[in-house]
Amino acid sequence: MDRETLNNIFRLALKQAAVASAAIALIAALFLAGYYLTGQQGNIKDSPALEALKAKLDKYPDHENLLREFREKDLKERAAFFRKSVILEQGKNIFIVFLLLALLALRFERALTGRIPEVKKGSETVYRAGGAGINNSLAAAAVTGLVLLGLLGVFAVLGARKMGFEAAAAGNEKEIDLSSSWNSFRGPAGSGLVKEGNYAGEWDLKTGKNILWKTALSARSYSSPVVYKDNLFLTGSEGKVLKVLCYDAVKGSCKWASSVMVPVKLEDIEIMSEDAGGAGYAAPTPVTDGEHVFALFATDHLVCFDLKGKQLWVKYFGKTENTYGLSSSPVLWKKNIIVQLDLGGEGLSKIAALDKKSGKTVWETKRPDGASWGTPIIIEHNGKNEIITTGPEQVIAYDPETGKELWRVKCLAGEISTSAVYGGGVVVVIDVGSVSTVTAITPGGFGEVTKTKIAWSMQEENQAINTPVTDGKILVVAMNSLITGQDIKTGKTLWKLALEDDFWASPSLVNGTVYIPSQQGKVYTVSYGGKLIKTMDMGEKCSASPAFAGGRIFIRSEKNLVCIGNK
Amino acid sequence: MKINYKRLFIASIFLCLALGAVFAEYKFPPPEFESNYSLPVMQRPPARAEILAYLDIFILLAVILLSAWASLKKRSRNIIMLLSLFSLLYFGFYKEGCICPIGAVQDAALALSSPGYYMPFTAVLIFIIPLAASLFAGRAYCGGACPHGALQDLLLIKELKIPRWLDRSLSLFAYIYLGLAVLFAVTGSTFLICKYDPFVPFFRLTGPFSMLVTGGIFLVLSLFIGRPYCRFICPYGALLKPLSLVSRNKVTVTPDKCIVCRLCEDSCPFGAINKPEKPEKRNIKKGALPAILFISGLLAGVILGNYTGAFCSAYNKEVGLAVEIHAYYEEGPGPGGISDEVKVYLDSGESPELLFTRAEALKNKFKKGGSLLGLWIMFVLGLQLLYASRKPKREIYEPDGARCLSCGRCFMDCPVERQEQLKRDGQRNVK
Numbered sequence: 002m003d004r005e006t007l008n009n010i011f012r013l014a015l016k017q018a019a020v021a022s023a024a025i026a027l028i029a030a031l032f033l034a035g036y037y038l039t040g041q042q043g044n045i046k047d048s049p050a051l052e053a054l055k056a057k058l059d060k061y062p063d064h065e066n067l068l069r070e071f072r073e074k075d076l077k078e079r080a081a082f083f084r085k086s087v088i089l090e091q092g093k094n095i096f097i098v099f100l101l102l103a104l105l106a107l108r109f110e111r112a113l114t115g116r117i118p119e120v121k122k123g124s125e126t127v128y129r130a131g132g133a134g135i136n137n138s139l140a141a142a143a144v145t146g147l148v149l150l151g152l153l154g155v156f157a158v159l160g161a162r163k164m165g166f167e168a169a170a171a172g173n174e175k176e177i178d179l180s181s182s183w184n185s186f187r188g189p190a191g192s193g194l195v196k197e198g199n200y201a202g203e204w205d206l207k208t209g210k211n212i213l214w215k216t217a218l219s220a221r222s223y224s225s226p227v228v229y230k231d232n233l234f235l236t237g238s239e240g241k242v243l244k245v246l247c248y249d250a251v252k253g254s255c256k257w258a259s260s261v262m263v264p265v266k267l268e269d270i271e272i273m274s275e276d277a278g279g280a281g282y283a284a285p286t287p288v289t290d291g292e293h294v295f296a297l298f299a300t301d302h303l304v305c306f307d308l309k310g311k312q313l314w315v316k317y318f319g320k321t322e323n324t325y326g327l328s329s330s331p332v333l334w335k336k337n338i339i340v341q342l343d344l345g346g347e348g349l350s351k352i353a354a355l356d357k358k359s360g361k362t363v364w365e366t367k368r369p370d371g372a373s374w375g376t377p378i379i380i381e382h383n384g385k386n387e388i389i390t391t392g393p394e395q396v397i398a399y400d401p402e403t404g405k406e407l408w409r410v411k412c413l414a415g416e417i418s419t420s421a422v423y424g425g426g427v428v429v430v431i432d433v434g435s436v437s438t439v440t441a442i443t444p445g446g447f448g449e450v451t452k453t454k455i456a457w458s459m460q461e462e463n464q465a466i467n468t469p470v471t472d473g474k475i476l477v478v479a480m481n482s483l484i485t486g487q488d489i490k491t492g493k494t495l496w497k498l499a500l501e502d503d504f505w506a507s508p509s510l511v512n513g514t515v516y517i518p519s520q521q522g523k524v525y526t527v528s529y530g531g532k533l534i535k536t537m538d539m540g541e542k543c544s545a546s547p548a549f550a551g552g553r554i555f556i557r558s559e560k561n562l563v564c565i566g567n568k
Numbered sequence: 569m570k571i572n573y574k575r576l577f578i579a580s581i582f583l584c585l586a587l588g589a590v591f592a593e594y595k596f597p598p599p600e601f602e603s604n605y606s607l608p609v610m611q612r613p614p615a616r617a618e619i620l621a622y623l624d625i626f627i628l629l630a631v632i633l634l635s636a637w638a639s640l641k642k643r644s645r646n647i648i649m650l651l652s653l654f655s656l657l658y659f660g661f662y663k664e665g666c667i668c669p670i671g672a673v674q675d676a677a678l679a680l681s682s683p684g685y686y687m688p689f690t691a692v693l694i695f696i697i698p699l700a701a702s703l704f705a706g707r708a709y710c711g712g713a714c715p716h717g718a719l720q721d722l723l724l725i726k727e728l729k730i731p732r733w734l735d736r737s738l739s740l741f742a743y744i745y746l747g748l749a750v751l752f753a754v755t756g757s758t759f760l761i762c763k764y765d766p767f768v769p770f771f772r773l774t775g776p777f778s779m780l781v782t783g784g785i786f787l788v789l790s791l792f793i794g795r796p797y798c799r800f801i802c803p804y805g806a807l808l809k810p811l812s813l814v815s816r817n818k819v820t821v822t823p824d825k826c827i828v829c830r831l832c833e834d835s836c837p838f839g840a841i842n843k844p845e846k847p848e849k850r851n852i853k854k855g856a857l858p859a860i861l862f863i864s865g866l867l868a869g870v871i872l873g874n875y876t877g878a879f880c881s882a883y884n885k886e887v888g889l890a891v892e893i894h895a896y897y898e899e900g901p902g903p904g905g906i907s908d909e910v911k912v913y914l915d916s917g918e919s920p921e922l923l924f925t926r927a928e929a930l931k932n933k934f935k936k937g938g939s940l941l942g943l944w945i946m947f948v949l950g951l952q953l954l955y956a957s958r959k960p961k962r963e964i965y966e967p968d969g970a971r972c973l974s975c976g977r978c979f980m981d982c983p984v985e986r987q988e989q990l991k992r993d994g995q996r997n998v999k
Contacts, residue, residue: 141733142956146949153872160879166894166924262686314684360683
């Protein structure tokens with residue numbers, strides 16, 4: 002068979018294929034149009050029948066037959082809608098595929114028909130008209146330029162008009178009031194102290210007493226919830242996927258769950274998991290300023306989301322050698338976010354302030370080598386603001402504006418997981434070991450002030466790994482199987498309450514009552530005088546500190562988030 | 569019976585457009601469960617496995633190299649067509665047109681301007697590889713590896729010639745579109761190129777109505793005009809043009825000396841073959857006027873662009889919401905009630921001043937970006953005027969360094985090429 006015959010056969014086949022495909026596409030299109038216009042429809046959104054039934058149901062909510070009729074109708078409408086959707090989807094696919102096939106077959110048929118061009122008459126070189134041609138192009142470019150300028154002018158006139166909101170926005174840099182929210186680890190001042198609000202003193206998960214809602218959590222971590230208005234923020238990890246989640250604080254439904262996008266391979270970063278005894282990927286508690294939520298992860302990433310779950314920026318601080326994984330939470334200071342990164346290893350540890358809008362470093366100060374897990378607090382003492390940090394061997398204070406070190410006290414031993422607490426004019430810190438040393442320090446001064454600034458210290462043969470709470474009069478320390486109350490001025494033990502339990506979460510002092518979740522899945526309430534008031538069973542370990550906002554208590558247990566309030 | 573199947577096809581395409589409503593999203597409330605059933609949280613689909621993402625890069629690189637080899641060395645239109653077909657199937661229908669270098673322009677712009685936007689390394693490679701290739705092999709990517717180009721190229725049935733002056737003027741819009749796409753990307757507003765991509769709905773067999781309409785229009789245009797999107801709209805093409813202009817290797821019509829037979833004159837459907845030119849001597853008065861006009865144009869671009877940026881900001885969701893919320897507080901709900909967005913915002917309990925402040929900041933960002941956009945438009949226009957007024961001396965037919973899409977159509981029209989082909993065939997037969 003010669004080439005031309007073969008060519009003809011191909012052309013014929015392509016032509017037939019084009020016609021056949023076009024016919025199928027046309028039939029599909031006609032069927033789709035017909036079915037779309039006449040086919041059975043499912044109308045759930047605006048169905049008058051359903052609306053009428055719903056109105057009747059609102060009037061007679063206990064009418065069983067009416068309810069059944071409504072459900073049947075609703076199901077029927079939904080089934081019809083999805084049936085129609087499937088048919089339209091398949092018909093549409095057939096239509097598009099065969100339309101493209103028809104066009105392509107026709108295109109190839111044309112390609113095979115292509116003839117070899119012949120030399121034109123007068124085959125001498127014909128130059129492109131230099132003068133006239135260039136003038137045409139120039140004129141066209143000039144006209145295009147004028148058209149573009151005109152268009153820019155029209156849009157500029159339209160754009161020059163005010164949109165209305167400008168005046169309302171001008172100069173509006175006022176700070177958001179966070180006093181009624183629980184925006185960071187242990188509340189706005191990191192104190193765990195609640196002075197007002199009506200909070201439930203008892204609840205029961207089994208009977209539902211005072212349980213407003215309970216939601217199962219897919220993301221795991223030891224971090225605590227934070228609350229701003231109706232938004233509750235959590236961090237967690239699903240494997241190595243880092244997550245920031247937002248729940249409706251009123252209803253308990255998940256508003257958004259965003260995976261953190263990071264510029265490094267998370268597969269290459271190994272963090273000791275919770276099961277292996279580590280802090281996991283997401284132990285630091287997030288912080289919100291009412292416009293953004295900031296979350297730090299053990300992978301050394303600080304990430305900023307807006308309140309709709311959109312990631313705005315991410316900052317990577319470099320490799321970590323923190324054995325158990327970072328758990329220090331970020332804190333908010335004016336326009337900055339402050340992070341304490343005691344990363345272990347040599348020369349890795351630092352404290353830094355980042356601009357909350359851009360994520361750019363405002364200041365950064367090196368810290369002593371070694372790892373620690375406490376969260377810094379920012380206090381105001383004698384009219385001066387200080388960042389108080391706990392870490393390897395010492396407590397160090399910094400100026401929050403510049404990051405410059407102010408003073409240090411060498412009074413800590415062991416692996417420090419506790420944060421400082423401030424009240425009654427002293428900063429109280431606890432070291433971690435089989436014997437806990439509680440030390441009260443009077444803030445202020447410069448350089449090493451170990452010998453001059455320790456107000457008092459006491460020891461207890463027990464281990465505390467959480468942070469105490471104080472109202473400026475009494476200091477409550479929750480240790481392994483023991484809760485104590487100390488006079489904050491003198492350190493004198495006022496009361497002791499022995500409990501066969503262990504506490505990783507920090508205690509909170511709510512209108513004079515201590516709330517403390519435990520490792521055995523209980524929440525204890527203890528009176529100001531050291532008496533056990535109630536024990537509530539949460540059913541599973543509670544390692545996160547609770548949040549208190551708007552009369553609701555939010556407790557994160559191992560796999561659930563529970564909201565408690567007076568019903 | 570003789571069927572006029574061309575009309576049939578065109579009628580089918582318009583029917584396709586008419587059926588656009590089929591693609592519209594239909595949203596309705598979920599069932600009201602009485603049990604404790606909780607609706608699952610919407611999860612994002614997992615990203616493409618990393619190994620597959622790198623495989624895509626490898627395939628892209630291989631196709632570009634093959635396309636460059638086919639257009640520069642082998643000089644085979646058939647190989648380029650086969651590569652196009654493969655790219656259409658793989659990058660188009662299998663990969664559903666995403667991520668492609670055209671859209672990656674926006675990722676790159678946003679990643680460079682926003683510290684929070686993370687552009688995967690594979691996306692960076694997808695953006696850079698065709699650009700780098702154009703420095704050595706011209707627009708080999710456009711020739712064989714771009715599914716958008718392939719679809720248009722394969723649909724060209726009856727070519728209509730576009731006058732050179734119109735072609736050159738329309739091609740300016742690609743630069744404007746590039747500027748607008750970057751402006752909307754860096755302000756975090758939207759990915760304009762992806763939103764109005766005309767071919768992705770066909771690759772995915774689904775898409776919103778707006779995309780389908782633009783797709784339908786470009787499909788119809790592609791039947792008669794060679795690659796209309798590539799020539800007049802494609803923002804990535806706008807980046808490739810200047811790079812391929814300085815490409816180390818360029819496509820030639822003839823494998824040997826051009827005999828100026830004029831056979832290739834009409835072979836290029838993209839108007840990319842430059843004819844011989846013998847400019848007449850012109851007496852142009854030298855002076856500072858062109859420079860003054862150029863600088864004035866740039867300044868006008870900056871000023872007008874600033875306000876144009878403010879106009880564009882209205883298309884940002886946050887700014888749009890601020891306008892709506894402000895109107896709501898000033899005038900109350902309109903006759904049609906309040907929109908869902910306003911309702912959701914009011915429910916959030918956020919102070920509107922915060923929204924207005926954010927919107928104002930965004931508007932200012934748009935204004936600054938608009939100034940740069942205006943500057944960019946005027947700069948490109950100035951270059952176009954300069955290009956149009958130059959006086960090249962050319963004795964042979966040769967592809968335009970910037971506009972040639974490396975499709976290889978002109979090869980087969982060249983008698984020198986055909987002679988070479990016959991020689992090669994003869995040698996093969998002797999062997």
